Amino acid sequence: MRITIKDLAEYCGVSSGTVDRALNNRPGIKLKTKQKVLEAAAKLNYRPDFTARSLVKGKTMTLGIVLFDLYNRTFAQLLNAVELKAKEYGYFIYVALTNKDPDNEKQCIEYLANHKVDGMILFTVHQGEEFEHYLESFSFPIITIFNFLSERWQYIGIHERGAMKDVALFIADKGYTKITYICPPLSFQGKRNIFTQEERLKGLEEGLSERGINHVKVIKQNDYLDVLDGLVFKDGDMAIVCSCDLYALEVMNHFKEKKIKIPEDVGLMGFDNIDVLKYISPKLTTVEYPVEEIGKMAVESLIYKIEDGKFNTYSPMSLDFKIIEGESI
Template sequence: MRVTIKDLAKYCGVSPGTVDRALNNRPGIKVKTKKNILEAARLLNYRPDLTARSLVKGRTMTLGIVLFDLYNRSFAQLLNAVELKARELGYHLYIALTDKDSENEKECLEYLVNHKVDGIILFTVNQGKEFEEYLHSFSTPIITIFNFLSDHWEYVGIQERKSMRDAADFIIKRGYKKFIYICPPLKYLGKSNIYTQEERLKGFLEGLSMNGIVEPPLIINHNNYLEQLKELVFNKAEKTAIVCSCDLYALEVMNYLKDKGLKVPEEVGLMGYDNIDVLKYVNPKLTTVEYPVESIGFKAVESLVHKIEHGHFLTEKSKTLDYKIVVGESI
């Protein structure tokens, strides 16, 4: 049988209100009394009734997060940051993974709403007016990250286009003349919300144009990008740089180049994007753009909880955080 607050009160010879103050660390209770109550709770294996608590507070003290998957290390870093900040603020986290499928995403959202989460952090593949109306029907606070929906939704990310424009400028200033751009998610262009990848490509092309590069880059937009690289001949004199839209692709390309006996950066330059934590184990050190995933996770949780508890988000619409180019040895 579940031990209740009334049972603890009777056991300790105090009022239920005193027990409630002790369990919830509220003022108005003597230190010795609080210690005795907490010890009794441990001995009697007391567990709080979360359903009853949620009815009193009007909240379940849970958040939901919708992500593609956890294959990309940056997503795992983001999830760790979100869970840490949520727990710090007194919330537990439901995790839903969509595998980049628009219908799976809707099922994930339904699942979270049906479990009465207090708010949702959404990395969406959906887009458009109909989808936004669908989200509004939930009456659940939602904050979007990475893939932008519209100005009607709170958003936390970075200036994707500017970051890749700066990356292109950085590479060109080091003498590179020919470019290969690897981004498999571009195959979903026009089919799904790939805002981050679209913006990065636009920024990269703008960066080339602003620096007078007239030869268009080779854009590889499918999963067999290593197979396509096999068809290419790299000439050291041509100063070719391979730019990848995430570090995961860049690491696979680096391994491929090493297997082919091509030196980085002497024969081929290489740049990634994200600055995932495992790069510290990579040689040569990868030049990349630091995507502040932990800061994005912290900011999203803080703003969402503020909305839940105070009625408005902490962020302004389309809150963008800082990024930076991490200078390594591969460019």
């Protein structure tokens, strides 16, 4: 039989309000009494009734997060930060993965809505007025990350274009004159929201243009390794820039099999600075940005909105980024 707050109160000889203060670490209770209640709760195997609590508070104490997948370590790091920060506030996380499919994304959103989440963090592939009207039909607050929707939505991210422009200037100043950019998501251009990837490409082109390099070979195919096999690497004047570290690591492994040396034959650069790079040789040159901080800020702002009626006032795309110099450029 489930032990209730009333049962604990009777066992300890105190009021239900006193038990509630002890269990929820609220003021207005003596330390000795609080300790007595907590010891009794542990002894009797008390478990809070979250359904009853949600009815009283009008909240489920849960947040939803919609991501593409967890293959990219960036998303895993982000999710871990979100879960830890939510727990600090007493919230739990529902995770829904879309695999970048628009229809699946809507199903994920509906799933979270049906589970009565108090708020949602959304990395969307949708865009446009129709989708924004759809989101407005939900009663809970939504924060968007990475892929920008519009000014109507709270957004947290970095200045993607500025970050990749710095990359362009960096590699050009290293003497590279031929640039290949690998970004398979660009194949969805005009079909899905790929704001992040479009901004990175614009930044790369702007930076290279400032250095007099006006042509970038852009590889949008998923079989980008096969495309690379058709290129010639001999003078060390080409740099391959990847839109994320995952692609860069695939390229690095492929080149090792082909006996193509990095950086002697070709330079290689990633983006994300995922945590597994410390195990990679040669050390990958990449861009670091505070992905975990993005997750924490999203949770904090969402909970402020849920509990205080307003979002935290973060400046969009204000987070820092920096180039991490390795051995591949």
